Amino acid sequence: MAKLSGAEMVIQxxxxxxxxxxxxxxxxxxxxxxxxxxxxxxxxxxxxxxxxAAVHMADGYARSTGxxxxxxxxxxxxxxxxxTGIATAYMDSVPLVILSGQVASNLIGNDAFQExxxxxxxRPIVKHSFLxxxxxxxxxxxxxxxxxxxxxxxGPVVIDLPKDIVNPANKYxxxxxxxxxxxxxxxxxxxxxxxxxxxxxxxxxxxKPVLYIGGGVIxxxxxxxxxxxxxxxxxxxxxxxxGISAFPGTDKKYLGMIGMHGVYEANMTMHNAxxxxxxxxxxxxxxxxxxxxxxxxxxxIHIDIDPTSISKTVSAAIPVVGDxxxxxxxxxxxxxxxxxxRDLDAIIDWWKQIDHWRARKCLAYSHExxxxxxxxxxxxxxxxxxxDAYIATDVGQHQMFTALYYxxxxxxxFITSGGLGTMGFGLPAALGVxxxxxxxHVVCVTGDGSIQMNIQxxxxxLQYGLPVIVLNLNNRFLGMVKQWQDMIYAGRHSSSYMESLxxxxxxAEAYGHVGxxxxxxxxxxxKLKEALSIKNRLVFIDLMTDATEHVYPMQxxxxxxxxxxxxxxxxx
Amino acid sequence: xxxxxxILTENEPGALSRIIGLFSQRGFNIESITTAQTEDPTMSRxxxxxxxxxxxxxxxxxxxxxxxxxxxVNDLTEGPHVEREIMLVRVAAKTADARDEVKRCxxxxxxxxxxxxxxxxxxxxxxxSEKLESFLASIRETCNIxxxxxxxxxxxSRSEKTVK
Numbered sequence: 001m002a003k004l005s006g007a008e009m010v011i012q013x014x015x016x017x018x019x020x021x022x023x024x025x026x027x028x029x030x031x032x033x034x035x036x037x038x039x040x041x042x043x044x045x046x047x048x049x050x051x052x053a054a055v056h057m058a059d060g061y062a063r064s065t066g067x068x069x070x071x072x073x074x075x076x077x078x079x080x081x082x083x084t085g086i087a088t089a090y091m092d093s094v095p096l097v098i099l100s101g102q103v104a105s106n107l108i109g110n111d112a113f114q115e116x117x118x119x120x121x122x123r124p125i126v127k128h129s130f131l132x133x134x135x136x137x138x139x140x141x142x143x144x145x146x147x148x149x150x151x152x153x154x155g156p157v158v159i160d161l162p163k164d165i166v167n168p169a170n171k172y173x174x175x176x177x178x179x180x181x182x183x184x185x186x187x188x189x190x191x192x193x194x195x196x197x198x199x200x201x202x203x204x205x206x207x208k209p210v211l212y213i214g215g216g217v218i219x220x221x222x223x224x225x226x227x228x229x230x231x232x233x234x235x236x237x238x239x240x241x242x243g244i245s246a247f248p249g250t251d252k253k254y255l256g257m258i259g260m261h262g263v264y265e266a267n268m269t270m271h272n273a274x275x276x277x278x279x280x281x282x283x284x285x286x287x288x289x290x291x292x293x294x295x296x297x298x299x300x301i302h303i304d305i306d307p308t309s310i311s312k313t314v315s316a317a318i319p320v321v322g323d324x325x326x327x328x329x330x331x332x333x334x335x336x337x338x339x340x341x342r343d344l345d346a347i348i349d350w351w352k353q354i355d356h357w358r359a360r361k362c363l364a365y366s367h368e369x370x371x372x373x374x375x376x377x378x379x380x381x382x383x384x385x386x387x388d389a390y391i392a393t394d395v396g397q398h399q400m401f402t403a404l405y406y407x408x409x410x411x412x413x414f415i416t417s418g419g420l421g422t423m424g425f426g427l428p429a430a431l432g433v434x435x436x437x438x439x440x441h442v443v444c445v446t447g448d449g450s451i452q453m454n455i456q457x458x459x460x461x462l463q464y465g466l467p468v469i470v471l472n473l474n475n476r477f478l479g480m481v482k483q484w485q486d487m488i489y490a491g492r493h494s495s496s497y498m499e500s501l502x503x504x505x506x507x508a509e510a511y512g513h514v515g516x517x518x519x520x521x522x523x524x525x526x527k528l529k530e531a532l533s534i535k536n537r538l539v540f541i542d543l544m545t546d547a548t549e550h551v552y553p554m555q556x557x558x559x560x561x562x563x564x565x566x567x568x569x570x571x572x
Numbered sequence: 573x574x575x576x577x578x579i580l581t582e583n584e585p586g587a588l589s590r591i592i593g594l595f596s597q598r599g600f601n602i603e604s605i606t607t608a609q610t611e612d613p614t615m616s617r618x619x620x621x622x623x624x625x626x627x628x629x630x631x632x633x634x635x636x637x638x639x640x641x642x643x644x645v646n647d648l649t650e651g652p653h654v655e656r657e658i659m660l661v662r663v664a665a666k667t668a669d670a671r672d673e674v675k676r677c678x679x680x681x682x683x684x685x686x687x688x689x690x691x692x693x694x695x696x697x698x699x700x701s702e703k704l705e706s707f708l709a710s711i712r713e714t715c716n717i718x719x720x721x722x723x724x725x726x727x728x729s730r731s732e733k734t735v736k
Contacts, residue, residue: 119586124597128640131585148640184582184643308634311627 004174006135006166007032008040010099013142015042016176019070021061021435022046023054027074028114029101029163034072036168046435046464049456051078053428055085056454059094060392060432063415066221068095068149069432075101076114079160080121084422086156087125091419092242093219095154097145098122104164105133118160127155135165139176147180152187153306154219187305191322196331199277199301199318203233204342206275208297208350211235212258215242215418216280216304216324223247223411225328226279232335234344236354238266240281241403245414249407250387255354259287260555261400264362264564264572267555269354270295271562278302278316280324282309284419293560303327362553362566363404371546372521374398374473378405380525381443381471384532389441390415390433394426394450397479400551402445424453427470431457434466441469441532448474448498458511461538469531470540472504475547483550487565488557508540519544574603575629576648576655576727579618582641583609587616590639600624600632604657604724615643619726648727655727658698660686661708664716665693673714681707692718701725 004012010033014022021044026034037043048054051073058069069089073082079100089096103112119129128148130141138161145157203209217226223246230237230253237247238258247254256263258270270276276298281287288294291313302309302316303324310319320327365375378401381389387407392415393399399416408414415433417425430444451472461468473479481496505515514537518527524543531539553564556571564572581587588607595602603621610617622632629647636645648655665671671693678685678695681703687694697707708717 120589123586123590123593129586133585182640185640306638308631308638312631 002174003171005032005036005168005171006138006161007036007168009135009138009172009174010142010161010166011036011040011043012174013139013176014070015040017142017146019043019068022070022072023048023057023061023432024072025051025054025074025078027078027101029075029103030072030078030161030166032163032166032168033099033101033161045072046460048428049459050454051081052085052424053454053457053460055082055089055096055098056422056425056428057432057435058096059085059089059425060415060429061436062089062094062096062432063092063429064390064412064433065436066412068097068146071096071098073098073100074114075103075118076116078114079116079118083122083125084424086122086158088417088420088422088425089156090125090127092215092417093154094156095149096156097142097149098156098158100158100160102131102160102162105162106164108162118158122158125156126158127153129158129160131160132162132165135167135170136172138165139174140180143177143180144182147182148185152185153216188307188321189305189323189326191303191320191327191330193330195318195320196327197334199303199320200331200334202275202299202301202318203277204340207347208272208274209233209235209347210269210273210276211237212239212270212276212278212281213237213243213246214240214279214281215246217243217246218280218411220280220305220324221411222279222325222328225325225332228332229328232332233342234347234351235277236269236351238262238270240284240287240418241416242418243281244403245408245411248409250409255358257403258561260289261404261551261553262287262555263404264360264553264566265354265357267553267561267564268357270298271560272353273298276300278304279328280304282306282312283314285313288314289555289561289563290558295561360566365549369546370521372518372524372543374401374475374545374549375405377471377473377524377543377545378402378445380528381445382406384525384529385441385443389413389443390430390437392416392426392430392433392442392444394444394446394453395421395423396447396450397475397483397549397551398445398447398450398473400480401473404551423450426450427454428457430468430470431461431464431466434468435464443469443471445471445473447479448472448476448501448504449478451504455507458508458513458538458540462512465536467534467536467538470508470538472540472542473545474501474504474542475545475549476501477547479547480551482547486550487554504540504542508538513538513540515540515542517542517544573625573629574621574623574649576653576725577620577622577633577636578646578648578727578729579620579636579642580610580644581616581618581639582643583614583616584641587641588618590641591618591620591636594635594639595622598631598635600628604722606724606726619724621725646729648729652730653727654730655700655725656698657701657704657725658696658723659704660721661695661697661717662719663693663695663711664691664718666691670715674711677707677711681710683707
């Protein structure tokens with residue numbers, strides 16, 4: 001049996017866990033670990049320019065592959081800089097393991113240099129955390145961290161490593177466990193068969209059913225099961241922001257995103273449904289509007305792996321706790337056993353009603369004028385990438401435009417910060433995706449506000465040769481803030497105007513990339529095409545868009561699902 | 573509604589802070605909390621008295637259970653159970669009358685005087701929270717209560733079913 005130091009055990013455990021890449025930034029308390037990584041080899045380390053970006057990169061990597069993303073940072077500021085990234089991953093249930101350095105055990109609590117209580121400060125935003133107190137515990141703790149992060153409802157796990165624990169002078173027997181069990185952690189995977197049957201019967205007898213999917217479908221890799229159920233029962237499908245790409249966006253049964261900026265037909269279908277079949281969605285406030293007025297006629301069936309998500313905001317008539325894929329597979333086999341010839345026209349009246357709502361074409365926008373509409377930019381991007389690109393976004397209007405105007409057909413292709421709404425997420429997340437899928441088109445759709453929150457990662461992109469496309473929808477405003485100020489604050493633009501914007505194309509060039517500026521509508525398609533044809537270099541497109549555009553539909557605050565603004569002048 | 577939750581957790585550093593943090597972060601109430609190691613040294617038992625409606629209680633129980641190092645969560649108030657609290661009361665007992673009154677009340681409530689100085693008694697009292705309240709009410713009129721310390725509730729279910 002090999003004898004390894006604490007630092008070597010950290011690296012060897014990661015290798016034995018199958019980790020290929022980690023994202024991080026060295027510093028005093030993790031130098032021994034960095035040295036072991038250098039000596040042992042076997043792991044590619046991506047040196048970021050800010051620790052927050054390391055977490056977002058690992059997050060983009062994890063969301064696009066389904067694997068656990070790994071981060072290594074030093075104590076104190078290294079650890080605190082990861083907090084926004086960890087909170088982002090926690091809200092969207094992304095599996096991450098964050099290794100943070102810590103001052104030596106005998107200094108903990110002394111206000112030592114670069115000391116911070118990482119376990120304490122991260123506690124509300126992690127699935128679990130560990131402070132290692134004995135070097136011999138390193139392999140098992142790392143195994144547990146990966147197990148916890150990736151099973152049940154996934155989430156980030158922090159491991160805090162005091163410097164003396166990883167001291168290279170002390171060697172121990174090393175053995176990486178093949179599996180771990182924890183008596184206090186046993187997520188429910190298989191759903192209750194009786195409940196599943198009840199859910200199925202309810203769904204079959206519904207006159208106005210809707211299948212409503214969330215990020216849980218992606219986490220559970222349940223897309224195929226969802227598709228077969230929808231096909232077999234001819235169900236209309238709506239999605240949360242996080243559920244986008246879990247169901248083919250070009251399928252006729254797909255109505256689109258629901259919620260605050262959800263499409264008219266999807267919100268109307270939810271509001272008028274008699275049975276809502278929710279899979280891996282958590283009825284977040286951005287998706288329900290006023291819960292008091294939420295979908296008054298609907299009986300709610302709710303499948304979720306996290307029991308706390310069930311009946312938290314909206315009461316479920318038929319709850320099923322379990323893994324979405326396992327539950328749906330059980331349901332599909334029950335459906336086969338029933339052996340009923342399901343008449344696909346059984347809900348034809350419901351579909352007629354839905355098509356009537358669809359005919360309203362809520363996403364139509366005015367093409368007049370010379371200015372570039374942000375909607376058109378996304379549509380052109382869709383056309384040129386044939387809907388096959390991985391798209392990471394930041395947060396704001398551009399994020400909603402992407403969600404609404406770029407239909408995704410394959411799961412894990414839309415990478416966005418939904419729960420926390422973290423500006424600065426897009427670029428590092430896109431770089432994480434590009435590392436995982438170097439041959440694919442990876443586009444970061446961003447805005448002039450968001451991009452400046454992690455623009456330093458252009459440097460990381462150069463170092464590791466990550467030729468993503470950055471599409472900056474530049475409207476010289478914090479667009480979503482401005483939209484709210486236009487609509488709710490009588491147009492008083494308090495601190496939402498981005499004065500003194502830099503020349504983004506020149507910034508990109510200064511970082512060693514290709515910078516482009518598009519300000520004429522006729523240049524939009526040819527220049528985007530040119531950008532997409534550049535394979536080996538990062539292209540930053542600074543696209544001047546119409547600053548007056550708002551994202552519609554937009555639900556009316558305090559209203560029901562069916563109460564929306566459809567344009568600046570029309571409401572339901 | 574008042575509830576008493578009996579929680580078994582892994583006896584690990586930080587287990588208590590995770591539970592307390594959960595209550596404050598989600599806006600749940602803690603009326604009292606007690607914790608100590610159990611007969612199995614790798615486990616701790618926590619007894620938390622909380623309040624809210626049924627929906628809140630359901631969320632509290634689910635959220636507690638979701639914590640990775642929480643092993644079991646039981647609501648003692650959903651069935652027959654024994655609950656106890658211990659209290660120490662320092663009362664001024666400067667006159668003979670006051671001393672007699674305190675002694676009498678302590679005896680009636682089956683408490684004990686566990687410390688005596690020239691001017692003060694410390695009374696130890698255990699029982700349900702209501703009993704402790706009644707004792708305090710009965711001596712408050714005649715004596716001067718200087719200090720009180722209460723343990724918070726501990727409890728066990730009366731049924732043969734154990735929280736394990």
